[in-house]
Amino acid sequence: MHGYNKLVVWLLLLSSSSSYFGHGISASDVQCLKDLKQSLIDPNDILGKKSHRWNFTDIRDDGDICGFTGVECWNPNENRVLSLRLGNLGLEGPFPRGLELCTSMTTLDLSGNNFSGPLPEHISEQMPYVSFLDLSNNSFSGGIPASIMNMTYLNILALQHNQFTGEIPAINLSRLISFNVAKNSLFGPVPDSLQSFPTANFMGNPGLCGAPLDNKCKKRFRVRIHVRLVRIREMFVRIQKLLHRINDASIIGASAGFIFGFVVAFYFPHKFLFCGRFQPYTFRVCG
Ligand SMILES: *[C@@H]1O[C@H](CO)[C@@H](O)[C@H](O)[C@H]1NC(C)=O
Ligand SMILES: *[C@@H]1O[C@H](CO)[C@@H](O)[C@H](O)[C@H]1NC(C)=O
Ligand SMILES: *[C@@H]1O[C@H](CO)[C@@H](O)[C@H](O)[C@H]1NC(C)=O
Ligand SMILES: *[C@@H]1O[C@H](CO)[C@@H](O)[C@H](O)[C@H]1NC(C)=O
């Protein structure tokens, strides 16, 4: 009986807390949607400057945001966002701001838009309770944030059809039942904890290796050399741009050649040493 009483008290507290604290929570969720709307580009006017769909002028009562396009609340009479489904609306811009204010959100679907730029590094702090995260079919770039490892409620993570780069972090979440990173620019080994997901969910990343994919991972240092080559290429392009401004063909040729040579020598000193039996002192460097 004691346990039962405790449960009843807990339920009573829970139900009254929403009316006690309801306004604080609601205000935060309204601000969440305001910030979100402000941070994204909406060429088709879906959320509306002209249309009235996301109009905050009349937000006075609890539940008013629950009728907005794509917004679902925990309870239709309370401004507390459960899910945000904004897929295939032609939205653009960086990863939206303000989502950390939707503190009870469990579903975020931004798929099939044209969002770009990196994901927030501390994404798990912005949406700690999200269980469904679909960012597929956008133009997101940069690395997959390691903090996703802290999103313990995650069931579904869809990152396919973007421009993510770098290695996949070792995400090991007990509730994760779907994981998809197909068609990105990821490279390096598939972490052990993710090898049970279907091969198709990793395809379209030429640099990825290891199970469940067919191509075996080469030795670790090759990955490092790959990273270095990419960096050297980036550096070279930057130098080229810089020199372009000088606008003198002879200077460009000579200094680009000199700097490229310098960079290569810096990263691959052994290429400039004679390897062989006749050079016992440099033999070790050449390995
Ligand atoms: C928002 O709603 C208010 C009141 O209903 C209305 O006067 C205003 O024109 C609306 N704004 C937009 C941008 O639709
Ligand atoms: C993403 O694009 C692919 C191919 O263009 C399509 O098959 C898939 O349904 C799209 N998914 C979403 C969530 O928009
Ligand atoms: C996506 O946005 C980029 C600019 O950020 C633009 O060049 C491109 O046309 C857009 N693509 C679509 C399908 O709207
Ligand atoms: C996960 O959360 C813990 C505690 O908040 C933090 O110390 C850790 O750095 C986080 N891990 C990642 C990968 O962000």
Ligand SMILES: *[C@@H]1O[C@H](CO)[C@@H](O)[C@H](O)[C@H]1NC(C)=O
């Ligand atoms: C994932 O985590 C579980 C428990 O947290 C652990 O038992 C398991 O070995 C981990 N798997 C991998 C591949 O790291």
